[in-house]
Amino acid sequence: MKYGARNQLTGKVTEIKKGTMMCQVKLEIPADSKMSSVMTIDSLDDLNIREGDSVKVVVKAVNVLLVKE
Amino acid sequence: MKYGARNQLTGKVTEIKKGTMMCQVKLEIPADSKMSSVMTIDSLDDLNIREGDSVKVVVKAVNVLLVKE
Amino acid sequence: MKYGARNQLTGKVTEIKKGTMMCQVKLEIPADSKMSSVMTIDSLDDLNIREGDSVKVVVKAVNVLLVKE
């Protein structure tokens, strides 16, 4: 299985909350993981980050896809 | 600082790759981070997952926002 | 009408399901259609695909916009 996405973490389901049509799955990421962000160079210049810097990584839950292999 | 997003991890920048207009920032995420996914209940039924199950967590890098606090 | 998006298919509504605040519209795509995916070259290298290959095309329903012309 090969995915055309830079972020592929392994998660463990800790809770499932159901609404009427949508639901929310909570996960724990057990191991150290790698992630990537793509942005414009204009945004990178605004952020003013360098290798070694600590940053907040924010993702809306609707953009997180789960796959059961 | 409060973010209206379920996924707020702390990452360490490991590499910055620049194209002509876009760039890619690679990050390391420590173990035991928490994430969430929102989907339709139809999708949850297809996935057929339960608490304790292991899943693949896939996110396109364009949907990952970095913030420098 | 011109849209700044690579994917513009024609669909026929087959079902509408309403939750309390969100809803889900199911569609049939009657004719052969063209689609496009944009990703990093790193992701393309991982996928290892070539012209003529068959791939799975996955899109979360929240990222599908309907327009009534």
Add this chain to the structure above:
Amino acid sequence: MKYGARNQLTGKVTEIKKGTMMCQVKLEIPADSKMSSVMTIDSLDDLNIREGDSVKVVVKAVNVLLVKE
């Protein structure tokens, strides 16, 4: 393989265009594919669509994920 997404089409790669860091993969989708859109009920009311109606289905290419099974 189970995906937590409502849209899972089968496509055939017809062209790959590379930039410096990003690339674009063009695909052909066979007729009679099924798709879904999730939106607010407010948006549905604005659209004013019913079963049987024809609509335009618009997706930005960055939100299309390819998987090679």
Add this chain to the structure above:
Amino acid sequence: MKYGARNQLTGKVTEIKKGTMMCQVKLEIPADSKMSSVMTIDSLDDLNIREGDSVKVVVKAVNVLLVKE
């Protein structure tokens, strides 16, 4: 023309920047535009906002669709 999206602003193009495959269009939006955000109630509770509060509205440029009517 009816769009199934809560955010439909009118903008004026002020600059177009081209990369090798991607480009960036800068816009000016007039005062008194209306916008909407959809999130989980969990996220709303974290934000702790009420009517009348001032908030930062953040959108990645890849998720902004332009249409020429």
Add this chain to the structure above:
Amino acid sequence: MKYGARNQLTGKVTEIKKGTMMCQVKLEIPADSKMSSVMTIDSLDDLNIREGDSVKVVVKAVNVLLVKE
């Protein structure tokens, strides 16, 4: 606070609507604002826009992130 996103507007909350699991926050953008859209050059060619042109700016509400500073 620095955000890696091209769109950072200031909004005032005018209404909050709650569903069972998701909610919708309506906003007013009081001042003239700047926005940006990133797309493929192919999409730009289709749009056929120039500086000074007026365009519709469409964003699905799920892709709008609110931050309380």
